[in-house]
Amino acid sequence: MDVLMVRLFDTIDEENMPWLLAADRALREAFGSWLIDLVPSYTTLMLHYDCLCLTHAEALQRIERALEGLEPAGAGLGQRHEIPVWYDPSVGPELVRVAERAGLTIDEIVRRHCDRDYRVFALGFAPGYGFMGLVEEALATPRLNTPRRRVPAGSVAIAERQTAIYPLQSPGGWNILGRTAVPLFEHARRGEPLLLPGDRVRFAAISRDEFERQGGDTTPLESAS
Amino acid sequence: MNHAVSRALRVVQEGPLALVVDGGRFGVRHLGVTQGGAADWISFYWANWLLGNAADAAALEIVIGGGLTLEAEQDATLALAGADLGARLDDSPLAPGATFRIAAGQRLTFSQPRQGLRAYLAVPGGFDVPEVLGSRSATAREQLGGHLGDGSALRNGNRLEWSGQQAPERRLPFDPAKGITLVGRQLALVPGSQIGHFTGVSLYRAFNAPWRIDDRADRMGVRLRGPELHCRLGSMISEGIPLGAVQVPPDGQPIVLLNDRQTIGGYPRLGALTPLSTACLAQCLPGEEVRLVATSSEQALARHRSCLNELHRNG
Numbered sequence: 051m052d053v054l055m056v057r058l059f060d061t062i063d064e065e066n067m068p069w070l071l072a073a074d075r076a077l078r079e080a081f082g083s084w085l086i087d088l089v090p091s092y093t094t095l096m097l098h099y100d101c102l103c104l105t106h107a108e109a110l111q112r113i114e115r116a117l118e119g120l121e122p123a124g125a126g127l128g129q130r131h132e133i134p135v136w137y138d139p140s141v142g143p144e145l146v147r148v149a150e151r152a153g154l155t156i157d158e159i160v161r162r163h164c165d166r167d168y169r170v171f172a173l174g175f176a177p178g179y180g181f182m183g184l185v186e187e188a189l190a191t192p193r194l195n196t197p198r199r200r201v202p203a204g205s206v207a208i209a210e211r212q213t214a215i216y217p218l219q220s221p222g223g224w225n226i227l228g229r230t231a232v233p234l235f236e237h238a239r240r241g242e243p244l245l246l247p248g249d250r251v252r253f254a255a256i257s258r259d260e261f262e263r264q265g266g267d268t269t270p271l272e273s274a275s
Numbered sequence: 276m277n278h279a280v281s282r283a284l285r286v287v288q289e290g291p292l293a294l295v296v297d298g299g300r301f302g303v304r305h306l307g308v309t310q311g312g313a314a315d316w317i318s319f320y321w322a323n324w325l326l327g328n329a330a331d332a333a334a335l336e337i338v339i340g341g342g343l344t345l346e347a348e349q350d351a352t353l354a355l356a357g358a359d360l361g362a363r364l365d366d367s368p369l370a371p372g373a374t375f376r377i378a379a380g381q382r383l384t385f386s387q388p389r390q391g392l393r394a395y396l397a398v399p400g401g402f403d404v405p406e407v408l409g410s411r412s413a414t415a416r417e418q419l420g421g422h423l424g425d426g427s428a429l430r431n432g433n434r435l436e437w438s439g440q441q442a443p444e445r446r447l448p449f450d451p452a453k454g455i456t457l458v459g460r461q462l463a464l465v466p467g468s469q470i471g472h473f474t475g476v477s478l479y480r481a482f483n484a485p486w487r488i489d490d491r492a493d494r495m496g497v498r499l500r501g502p503e504l505h506c507r508l509g510s511m512i513s514e515g516i517p518l519g520a521v522q523v524p525p526d527g528q529p530i531v532l533l534n535d536r537q538t539i540g541g542y543p544r545l546g547a548l549t550p551l552s553t554a555c556l557a558q559c560l561p562g563e564e565v566r567l568v569a570t571s572s573e574q575a576l577a578r579h580r581s582c583l584n585e586l587h588r589n590g
Contacts, residue, residue, distance in 0.1 A: 086301050089514075092514075177306060177308045177419070179307050
């Protein structure tokens with residue numbers, strides 16, 4: 051009734067990002083205070099507008115005009131974050147599962163997970179939860195059959211070829227590899243998430259000592275049953 | 276806030292779920308933050324209307340009741356709307372749909388649902404609770420908002436303060452038992468872009484069979500039980516989820532997403548219930564029967580406007 055789905059692509063691709071970011075900017079400008087929410091995802095932007103001020107037809111017209119002659123956002127889009135992670139089976143129990151599936155050592159899994167920049171495709175699932183990708187094919191691992199009831203904040207995880215960090219303690223079915231002490235979303239950040247769509251993230255392996263120095267919580271996480 | 280004139284309710288006995296809500300948290304969905312807010316927004320608006328408050332002033336959403344007991348620390352005028360949860364003021368029954376006076380030391384209790392599931396208790400000017408990301412609504416999962424600012428529901432010993440003084444004495448301009456969200460069980464659905472991917476039989480069933488409210492129902496979503504629906508799309512690339520979206524996971528049993536839904540998701544959808552019908556669903560108890568009725572965006576909007584107009588006409 052007051053929501054329109056703007057569909058720009060059919061497949062997940064890093065090349066979509068500059069277009070999605072540009073569309074995000076253009077739509078925000080076109081709707082101004084009549085925009086209630088705009089939710090970008092991998093291929094779409096969901097637009098929630100004030101239906102008491104704009105008719106359906108007017109909303110469509112604004113979208114059309116906003117997307118006319120759209121230029122992709124510049125190459126330097128997004129911030130780059132380096133996220134220190136303590137990779138260890140005590141806080142990342144699925145290191146073992148991912149290593150076994152890939153036929154690689156745990157050290158090699160860690161090296162490869164840290165070996166490239168990941169793009170933040172979308173935020174969702176929980177506040178500040180950035181869906182990032184893509185991890186290399188060899189590391190791709192399906193979600194757990196039974197999600198954990200509690201995944202601690204800061205847990206770094208993968209599912210298929212995506213990777214993410216749990217900003218808050220929550221239930222979750224992703225494969226946990228390690229933990230970071232960096233706050234992703236909490237009152238200390240005044241409700242602003244660290245990661246935004248279009249940002250790039252590079253993980254860096256650190257020792258337990260370093261993790262503790264950064265204020266990390268070393269409480270072990272049980273492996274999934 | 277002027278503490279000299281603030282009043283308070285104290286939680287003597289917590290119930291299954293009572294939380295501070297307002298109209299919802301908007302403008303932050305792109306950060307992964309959910310909407311939250313009053314699930315039956317119409318009854319919530321009317322509760323505030325009774326006291327002459329701003330429509331989205333912070334009120335209490337009381338789900339089920341289940342023994343929730345609140346004690347007034349000062350004399351006050353409050354308002355109750357929405358579900359009839361067998362409320363009592365000390366030993367006297369208290370019907371929803373009007374303002375009422377409570378004296379210092381008096382207790383307000385809620386027992387069991389007699390009609391509907393969610394009652395709204397409003398106070399003059401709304402509860403004084405901090406805004407978090409532009410809203411006072413509590414969302415437990417996100418640890419945001421509410422009376423403590425951390426998303427928590429009411430617990431024993433908590434206090435809820437407000438500082439508004441003036442309050443008119445009013446009754447609803449209609450029979451509270453016939454409130455639109457308490458009696459509406461034909462849920463209007465605006466079809467979405469994936470509707471063509473459902474099989475013909477599934478579509479026939481979706482709009483002709485009765486649907487039963489499952490036990491698995493909370494502020495995130497309500498499961499409906501009925502015939503299995505099949506969609507030719509397995510899963511999709513995750514996209515934004517509007518309020519009232521009717522998604523169909525592989526087990527074929529629809530889930531209607533409410534205020535605390537996740538912001539994006541990848542199950543195919545029949546479409547979305549109108550905000551009005553979503554509020555009706557939020558008043559349904561497990562085991563109740565509802566039906567889905569297809570509607571157009573234009574019709575839905577006309578209904579929506581007339582609903583809001585009624586509120587304004589009486590304002």
